[in-house]
Each structure stands twice: as C-alpha cells, then as structure tokens.
Amino acid sequence: MRVRMNGSWYVGVDLGTANTLVYTRDKGITVNEPSVVAYEKSTSEIICVGTAAERMIGKTPAGIGTVYPLRGGVIADFEFCAEMLCEFLKKGAGLFPGVRPRVIICVPYGISEIERRAVLDSATDAGARSVYVFDEPLCAAIGAGLPVLGSKGCMVVDIGAGTTEIAVISHGGIVTSDSFKIAGNTLDNAIISYIKQEFNVLIGEASARDIKEKIGSAHTGSDIGAIEVKGRNMRDGKAAEFVLYSAEVREAITESLDSLFEAVRSVLDSTPPELCADIYDSGIMLTGGGALLGGLDVYLHERTKLPVMVAERASECVIGGIGKLIRDGALREKIEKMVIHASDDAMQFPKIQ
Ligand SMILES: Nc1ncnc2c1ncn2[C@@H]1O[C@H](COP(=O)(O)OP(=O)(O)OP(=O)(O)O)[C@@H](O)[C@H]1O
Ligand SMILES: [Mg+2]
Numbered sequence: 001m002r003v004r005m006n007g008s009w010y011v012g013v014d015l016g017t018a019n020t021l022v023y024t025r026d027k028g029i030t031v032n033e034p035s036v037v038a039y040e041k042s043t044s045e046i047i048c049v050g051t052a053a054e055r056m057i058g059k060t061p062a063g064i065g066t067v068y069p070l071r072g073g074v075i076a077d078f079e080f081c082a083e084m085l086c087e088f089l090k091k092g093a094g095l096f097p098g099v100r101p102r103v104i105i106c107v108p109y110g111i112s113e114i115e116r117r118a119v120l121d122s123a124t125d126a127g128a129r130s131v132y133v134f135d136e137p138l139c140a141a142i143g144a145g146l147p148v149l150g151s152k153g154c155m156v157v158d159i160g161a162g163t164t165e166i167a168v169i170s171h172g173g174i175v176t177s178d179s180f181k182i183a184g185n186t187l188d189n190a191i192i193s194y195i196k197q198e199f200n201v202l203i204g205e206a207s208a209r210d211i212k213e214k215i216g217s218a219h220t221g222s223d224i225g226a227i228e229v230k231g232r233n234m235r236d237g238k239a240a241e242f243v244l245y246s247a248e249v250r251e252a253i254t255e256s257l258d259s260l261f262e263a264v265r266s267v268l269d270s271t272p273p274e275l276c277a278d279i280y281d282s283g284i285m286l287t288g289g290g291a292l293l294g295g296l297d298v299y300l301h302e303r304t305k306l307p308v309m310v311a312e313r314a315s316e317c318v319i320g321g322i323g324k325l326i327r328d329g330a331l332r333e334k335i336e337k338m339v340i341h342a343s344d345d346a347m348q349f350p351k352i353q
Contacts, residue, residue, distance in 0.1 A: 012319055014318040223247055
C-alpha cells in the first residue's frame with residue numbers, strides 16, 4: 001500500500017552547514033533550525049537536535065557533546081547527520097515509522113561522487129523512500145526567481161556558512177560555476193583571529209557570528225556602528241570587554257571579501273561572451289545567509305561594475321527553489337534532467353500525486 005504523507009509524496013530538504021530547512025507541499029517551510037546535534041558522549045545517543053542542541057553549545061556538562069554534522073557543505077559525521085535529518089523529517093513532515101517520503105535535497109555543485117553518495121545514503125537512512133539530489137546553486141536561482149529556463153544567462157552567488165556557490169545558468173542548466181569554502185564560517189574565523197591579534201582577547205565562534213550579523217559591513221556606506229564584545233584576555237585569562245566598530249570588522253574580513261570577488265571574476269572570465277553580455281544587463285543575484293552581510297551588494301557592484309541584487313528572503317532561496325520544483329510540474333519536467341543523482345528506485349521522476 002502506498003502511504004500518502006501530508007497530502008504529498010515529496011518533502012524538500014536544504015541540508016546546510018549551519019541550517020537545515022524542510023519543506024512540504026501543504027505547509028511550506030516546516031523546519032528552519034541549526035544543523036546541530038547534542039549527544040551523550042559515552043553512548044553517542046542523541047539528546048536533541050536543532051535549536052535545542054544549539055543552545056547547549058559551549059554549555060554542556062562533561063558527558064554531553066555537541067556537533068555540526070556538516071562541514072564546508074558536506075557531511076563530516078555520517079551517523080549524526082542521518083539521525084539529525086530523521087528528527088527533522090519527523091518534525092517537519094510528520095514522518096513516522098512506515099511512512100517513507102520521496103526527498104528532494106540539494107548539494108553544493110562540484111562535490112565528489114562519494115560526498116554526494118553520503119547525502120543520498122543519509123537521507124535514505126533517515127527514512128526516505130527515494131532521494132533526488134539537485135545542484136544547490138540551481139535551486140537557489142529558482143528560489144530567487146531568476147529565469148533559469150530562458151536563453152539569457154543569469155548569475156547566482158549563494159553564500160552559505162560552509163560554501164559559496166557561484167553559477168551562470170542558461171536554458172535550465174549550469175554553464176559555468178565555482179564552489180569554494182570561503183563563506184560565513186570563514187568570516188567568523190577571520191573575526192576571531194583579528195580580535196586575538198588586535199585586542200589579545202579570545203572569543204567563541206557564536207560571538208564572532210553574532211558580531212558579523214549585527215555590525216558586519218563589507219562597505220563603508222553600510223557601517224552600522226559598534227558593539228560591546230566580551231571575551232577572555234589571553235594574557236591573564238580574565239574576562240575582557242571592549243567596543244568593536246563596523247570598520248574593524250570590515251578590516252578583519254577584507255581578505256575573504258577579496259577572495260569572493262576574485263572567484264566571481266574567475267567564473268565570469270570562463271563564461272562564454274554572449275552569456276557574459278546577458279549578465280552585464282541582468283547582474284548578479286546574491287542568495288544564502290551570507291548575502292545578508294551589510295553592504296556586500298555595494299562592495300561587489302563597485303568591484304565588478306555589474307548590477308548586484310540581494311534576493312528576498314535570501315537564506316530561504318534554496319528551499320524556496322526546491323518548493324517550486326515540488327509544486328510546479330511543468331518546471332520540474334523541464335529541469336528533470338538535472339536530477340544529478342537518485343537512489344535506485346528514483347531514476348524515473350514520478351508525477352506528484
Ligand atoms: N545578517 C547577516 N550578516 C552576515 N552574515 C549572515 C547574516 N545572517 C546570516 N548570516 C550568515 O549566513 C550563514 C548561514 O547561511 P545559510 O543558512 O544560507 O548557510 P547554510 O545553507 O547552512 O550553509 P551551506 O550552504 O554553506 O551548507 C552563517 O554563516 C550566518 O552567520
Ligand atoms: Mg546553503
């Protein structure tokens with residue numbers, strides 16, 4: 001007997017380094033939580049996942065550990081990843097024993113076959129009946145509303161926590177692209193290093209992320225002001241408190257921003273001239289949580305001389321694109337060929353019932 005799940009055979013998943021989102025046809029986005037697992041160290045048994053697990057980071061007793069099962073956009077801890085995914089599917093798609101959805105999931109463009117297989121297996125272990133793995137930048141572009149099926153080229157830059165995906169898309173396919181690991185987490189680490197060097201103070205990853213999200217700025221026009229930072233003095237080990245300005249954060253992340261620009265330029269350099277001409281008109285669409293960095297659009301515009309836009313709901317573009325694929329049969333048919341991998345019983349992309 002085929003069991004119907006919440007009125008749909010399909011569940012969408014954006015399995016991100018920092019955040020995982022689940023989408024169902026009936027309810028839209030049902031889960032948007034950090035990709036974190038808290039576990040019992042002696043047994044590796046999971047205590048909780050997502051927001052509850054994130055709250056425990058850095059505050060757990062000796063017997064409890066916390067882990068992000070993905071690093072740089074790929075699975076670093078397979079067991080925890082599958083169990084986390086299973087919990088999110090239960091929560092977001094009403095998954096219960098015996099109910100096995102078809103899962104549409106995205107992976108960074110250009111990851112290895114083994115890494116892709118790990119995502120596929122992880123979703124299967126989490127209870128999926130079949131798995132369709134799509135390219136993340138393509139889904140980001142669809143979610144951002146770019147005309148991916150048209151003959152004119154369009155460019156998307158999806159900046160997550162672990163990877164940045166740059167792609168030029170035309171006729172429903174990726175023409176040129178790059179995927180590299182300078183993304184949100186890199187900026188956080190750059191801020192940690194800067195504060196160590198300039199203030200002799202040690203701060204944690206969560207504090208660095210908070211600083212970046214609150215006062216981070218890629219361009220002088222977006223300087224927001226200052227924030228009070230608390231950390232530990234590296235000389236005497238005592239608590240330290242000081243004020244950090246947007247301009248200092250910009251200094252900390254300058255090298256990473258330069259690398260981002262160089263990567264965009266290199267993709268443009270390898271793009272056929274006709275498509276480049278299209279992009280000179282249509283510009284660059286920024287998606288992913290990293291796109292929300294203050295003034296990043298202005299910075300990239302000044303360096304590339306191209307129009308640069310930040311997508312609406314930038315951090316939900318990938319899952320939004322998956323959602324469109326689930327809802328829009330005609331679109332799905334046209335980009336069907338871009339199912340880059342599927343478990344054995346998923347080779348034919350079945351119609352949504
Ligand atoms: N306002 C903001 N300014 C700067 N960065 C931000 C802002 N809001 C979120 N971010 C960053 O966006 C990143 C998370 O984005 P997103 O959820 O798209 O990543 P992900 O999909 O989990 O990662 P990946 O796609 O690399 O696997 C984090 O590094 C976060 O700090
Ligand atoms: Mg992502």
